[in-house]
Amino acid sequence: MSISRIPVLLSRIAVHLAEILLVVLMAITVYAVVARYLLNAPSLYAMEVCTYLLVAISWLSIGWVHYEDRHISVEFAPTKLKGMAKKIAHWVSEATVLFFSSVLVWAGYNVVQTAIEKGYKSPSLLKVPLWIPYGFIPIGAGLLILISLTKFRSKPTSLPEANREI
Amino acid sequence: MDSTTIFTLILLTFGGLVVVGAPIFAALGVASILGMFLQGGINALNVIPSILHRGLASYSLICIPLFILMGEVMARTSIGGKLYNLFYVWLNRLPGGLAIASVGSSAVFGAMSGVSVAGAATIGRFAIPEMLKRNYDPGLAGGSVAAAGSLALLIPPSIGFVLYGEMAEQSIGKLFTAAIFPGLLLTGLMMGYLYVLIKAKPHMAPRGASRVSAAERWAALKYIWPACLMILAVLGTIYFGIATPTEASGIGALGAFLIAAFMRELSVKLVVGILRSTIVTSGMILLILAAALLFGYIMTRLMIPQKVIGLVAELNQPGWMVFAISLLFLIVIGMFLDIVSVILITTPILLPIIVAAGYDPIWFGVIMIIACEMAVITPPVGLNLYVIKGIAPQITLGEIIRGAVPFVLVQMLCIIILTVFPSIALWLVR
Amino acid sequence: AEKYELTLSTYLPPSYEYIYKPLESFAQRAEEKSQGRLKINIFHSGQLFDGYEELAALSRGDIDITNFSGSYAGGSIPALNIFTLPFLLNDMAHLRRAVDNGLLDLGIKEELASQHNAIILGVAPFDPYELYTRDSPVLKADDFKGKVWATTSATDARAVQLLGGSPTGMSSSELYLSFDRGVINATPRPLITGMGRSLYEVVKHLSLVNLAVDTSILTINKSKFDALPKDLQDILVESARERDADQFRRVGEYVKVALKTFEDKGMTIHRISPEAREDMKVKTSQAIKEWTEQVPNGEAYLKLIAETARPN
Numbered sequence: 019m020s021i022s023r024i025p026v027l028l029s030r031i032a033v034h035l036a037e038i039l040l041v042v043l044m045a046i047t048v049y050a051v052v053a054r055y056l057l058n059a060p061s062l063y064a065m066e067v068c069t070y071l072l073v074a075i076s077w078l079s080i081g082w083v084h085y086e087d088r089h090i091s092v093e094f095a096p097t098k099l100k101g102m103a104k105k106i107a108h109w110v111s112e113a114t115v116l117f118f119s120s121v122l123v124w125a126g127y128n129v130v131q132t133a134i135e136k137g138y139k140s141p142s143l144l145k146v147p148l149w150i151p152y153g154f155i156p157i158g159a160g161l162l163i164l165i166s167l168t169k170f171r172s173k174p175t176s177l178p179e180a181n182r183e184i
Numbered sequence: 185m186d187s188t189t190i191f192t193l194i195l196l197t198f199g200g201l202v203v204v205g206a207p208i209f210a211a212l213g214v215a216s217i218l219g220m221f222l223q224g225g226i227n228a229l230n231v232i233p234s235i236l237h238r239g240l241a242s243y244s245l246i247c248i249p250l251f252i253l254m255g256e257v258m259a260r261t262s263i264g265g266k267l268y269n270l271f272y273v274w275l276n277r278l279p280g281g282l283a284i285a286s287v288g289s290s291a292v293f294g295a296m297s298g299v300s301v302a303g304a305a306t307i308g309r310f311a312i313p314e315m316l317k318r319n320y321d322p323g324l325a326g327g328s329v330a331a332a333g334s335l336a337l338l339i340p341p342s343i344g345f346v347l348y349g350e351m352a353e354q355s356i357g358k359l360f361t362a363a364i365f366p367g368l369l370l371t372g373l374m375m376g377y378l379y380v381l382i383k384a385k386p387h388m389a390p391r392g393a394s395r396v397s398a399a400e401r402w403a404a405l406k407y408i409w410p411a412c413l414m415i416l417a418v419l420g421t422i423y424f425g426i427a428t429p430t431e432a433s434g435i436g437a438l439g440a441f442l443i444a445a446f447m448r449e450l451s452v453k454l455v456v457g458i459l460r461s462t463i464v465t466s467g468m469i470l471l472i473l474a475a476a477l478l479f480g481y482i483m484t485r486l487m488i489p490q491k492v493i494g495l496v497a498e499l500n501q502p503g504w505m506v507f508a509i510s511l512l513f514l515i516v517i518g519m520f521l522d523i524v525s526v527i528l529i530t531t532p533i534l535l536p537i538i539v540a541a542g543y544d545p546i547w548f549g550v551i552m553i554i555a556c557e558m559a560v561i562t563p564p565v566g567l568n569l570y571v572i573k574g575i576a577p578q579i580t581l582g583e584i585i586r587g588a589v590p591f592v593l594v595q596m597l598c599i600i601i602l603t604v605f606p607s608i609a610l611w612l613v614r
Numbered sequence: 615a616e617k618y619e620l621t622l623s624t625y626l627p628p629s630y631e632y633i634y635k636p637l638e639s640f641a642q643r644a645e646e647k648s649q650g651r652l653k654i655n656i657f658h659s660g661q662l663f664d665g666y667e668e669l670a671a672l673s674r675g676d677i678d679i680t681n682f683s684g685s686y687a688g689g690s691i692p693a694l695n696i697f698t699l700p701f702l703l704n705d706m707a708h709l710r711r712a713v714d715n716g717l718l719d720l721g722i723k724e725e726l727a728s729q730h731n732a733i734i735l736g737v738a739p740f741d742p743y744e745l746y747t748r749d750s751p752v753l754k755a756d757d758f759k760g761k762v763w764a765t766t767s768a769t770d771a772r773a774v775q776l777l778g779g780s781p782t783g784m785s786s787s788e789l790y791l792s793f794d795r796g797v798i799n800a801t802p803r804p805l806i807t808g809m810g811r812s813l814y815e816v817v818k819h820l821s822l823v824n825l826a827v828d829t830s831i832l833t834i835n836k837s838k839f840d841a842l843p844k845d846l847q848d849i850l851v852e853s854a855r856e857r858d859a860d861q862f863r864r865v866g867e868y869v870k871v872a873l874k875t876f877e878d879k880g881m882t883i884h885r886i887s888p889e890a891r892e893d894m895k896v897k898t899s900q901a902i903k904e905w906t907e908q909v910p911n912g913e914a915y916l917k918l919i920a921e922t923a924r925p926n
């Protein structure tokens with residue numbers, strides 16, 4: 019496997035993880051109802067855990083979504099422009115993603131560090147260290163950077179084969 | 185740099201990036217970053233993760249991936265298709281029948297969930313392909329689901345009313361009750377608009393060529409039990425106090441899987457595909473939703489909406505004029521802000537003026553929520569538009585916007601009717 | 615003279631009058647006293663940050679002033695849970711005496727300044743946590759059992775657990791629908807939550823027991839504060855003191871009005887006997903013990919609370 023496949027591989031692993039977490043999210047939501055209504059022993063943690071799962075799912079998936087070209091955009095430039103103009107539009111668009119995700123990695127890293135340093139924890143009985151949910155932000159944005167870098171070199175029109183995968 | 189200049193630069197940046205084809209989330213993000221930087225320097229950017237986290241770590245949003253999962257199961261098995269076949273054979277003589285049925289489905293979904301993007305994504309996932317399959321105009325198919333998805337906000341249960349109730353010190357129960365008839369009215373108006381539109385332009389929604397026999401119609405009924413069972417499972421758990429609306433989305437998703445398994449339509453490959461596309465759809469929706477919050481944050485921080493709404497407070501005009509201008513401002517602010525920010529920012533400023541002008545605060549809550557329904561389908565920040573683009577990539581955003589914007593006028597008409605006949609909202613709570 | 619613009623953020627809406635009005639007057643008073651050298655912009659209703667993020671945002675310098683709730687920050691700063699430990703504070707006057715006698719000087723102020731770059735300007739109360747129950751009232755410790763309780767923080771959840779109830783974490787925005795649908799049976803919250811969230815429509819009983827007194831802690835970013843001239847610092851401190859007094863006074867009034875409103879709306883108000891409260895206190899003492907083990911100076915806090923239990 020060539021080095022250029024690594025970004026895609028990482029995003030693929032992340033999206034698989036997100037899929038598993040989605041099933042877990044569904045299971046916990048239903049479990050919360052069963053525990054309360056049938057077992058009369060409501061879960062103290064279900065609600066909080068579910069919100070962290072949602073956070074994880076969101077961030078872990080975004081790299082792959084970009085790889086599949088499924089992030090929503092206006093299709094004016096790709097369809098109406100030609101030649102150099104089209105290329106420039108593609109670069110600017112990719113640079114936008116790259117810039118945004120770089121800021122997310124930078125700021126996300128700062129926030130994680132602060133959360134560890136200052137011991138931020140959720141105020142519930144779970145006392146979840148907040149650097150964990152915050153940590154998904156730089157991870158997700160990092161995946162996005164990697165995918166975006168590989169896309170810089172690809173031609174604006176070419177759709178990755180992933181589009182047809184399923 | 186003054187806040188108006190910063191605001192202008194933010195808008196120009198966003199517009200420019202969108203036009204060259206940058207993903208909406210990134211365009212919103214970069215424009216907001218520029219604004220934050222100009223407003224507070226490089227350190228102001230450290231606030232970004234906190235806003236994004238707050239936006240996503242929200243319990244009521246859990247229903248988004250779970251309802252999308254449910255919709256995905258329905259779309260990839262025969263559950264959704266058979267439901268639409270029923271609509272097709274029963275409504276084949278009705279102009280725009282399937283679009284009208286989609287509005288109806290969205291209204292039913294509205295009774296299950298209070299989150300408008302969930303409505304648009306879930307119903308749209310199987311309704312839009314069914315409409316396109318029968319040669320409906322893409323803009324009509326996408327636009328009507330984008331607009332009707334927002335009915336989830338008005339038809340109880342609704343997160344919007346819970347929020348307004350707290351801000352306005354009004355009874356949440358009364359707000360829910362007051363919204364029932366306006367919700368039905370708006371549903372009816374949307375259906376009426378579609379009927380009139382297709383009467384005038386039949387080519388947008390071709391009718392089935394052949395006549396459908398009565399026997400075929402009754403036969404179609406036999407195949408919709410899975411869809412009915414699922415709807416009953418979700419509505420039943422909510423209304424019998426077994427689950428909260430958020431939890432009901434998990435029950436809906438699991439229920440869809442169980443029914444599909446019982447019908448022997450599930451395979452490992454299919455399940456893998458369902459999970460993958462649910463994740464992709466949810467990921468893109470949630471990311472835009474979070475990026476829109478960055479946009480809302482910097483606008484709030486620059487005090488743009490507060491200043492605009494504050495101007496209304498200073499106007500010395502007769503009551504109805506104050507109301508009309510407030511409404512106009514709500515629509516304009518709703519173009520740029522997410523609905524939570526719209527309610528949080530405008531309620532404390534507008535409500536006292538509206539009440540002083542002699543209007544009822546419960547009634548105004550209903551109006552406020554209808555304004556929020558407009559906000560989710562007006563560009564540039566119109567989440568439902570993007571959701572539809574996400575689940576139906578074959579339709580262009582331009583088509584979706586053109587299809588959805590007339591519904592803003594329908595919502596406007598609904599507000600006018602409620603203004604002339606406030607008792608539509610108020611008679612149940614008086 | 616140089617002008618200073620400060621950003622004040624609160625997650626509470628203006629409709630929560632007994633907290634919002636004093637905060638607004640604090641800002642106005644400071645502006646007036648400074649003769650225009652201070653300008654304080656208020657962002658309310660969580661327009662910028664929700665309650666859980668206020669302290670972190672202040673610490674980063676995103677905002678300059680906030681009045682965060684002690685219970686929301688209790689996860690990060692366990693000492694702040696002192697206010698919501700079950701049945702520890704008898705009432706709001708008790709809180710006032712404890713604070714006036716230096717409760718915050720036992721470590722909380724130090725920790726906020728050194729760890730979170732924050733200076734406490736003042737402390738004022740929420741009205742006490744009382745027990746809302748949907749169908750049957752709580753009159754004695756045993757009545758906690760068999761009920762699903764929506765809790766806010768670790769301390770109230772632990773108290774419910776120790777009393778044999780089933781706690782489940784839930785934000786206030788979910789309360790109405792959950793009660794309405796019967797998903798939960800009870801919740802310990804202040805009266806202001808019940809009013810703000812229309813709980814009187816979905817809950818039949820309210821038991822007055824003073825489970826805890828949550829606090830609204832007025833805080834300013836330390837770097838920002840240190841950069842202000844001494845006279846402006848004094849103006850802020852002085853205005854904050856007036857805010858505290860204002861809020862204490864308003865809360866007292868509010869409780870009377872709120873109880874009357876609840877009764878008018880059809881709720882039944884129960885007053886739990888001192889003996890029953892004492893019994894609950896004994897049964898939840900484990901929570902206080904656990905807290906003491908987490909907080910370095912824990913015993914000293916408890917000693918001060920005990921000493922100020924009665925007016926002298």
Ligand code: NA
Nearest residue numbers: 294297336341
């Ligand atoms: Na709804």
Ligand code: NA
Nearest residue numbers: 518519559565
């Ligand atoms: Na909008």
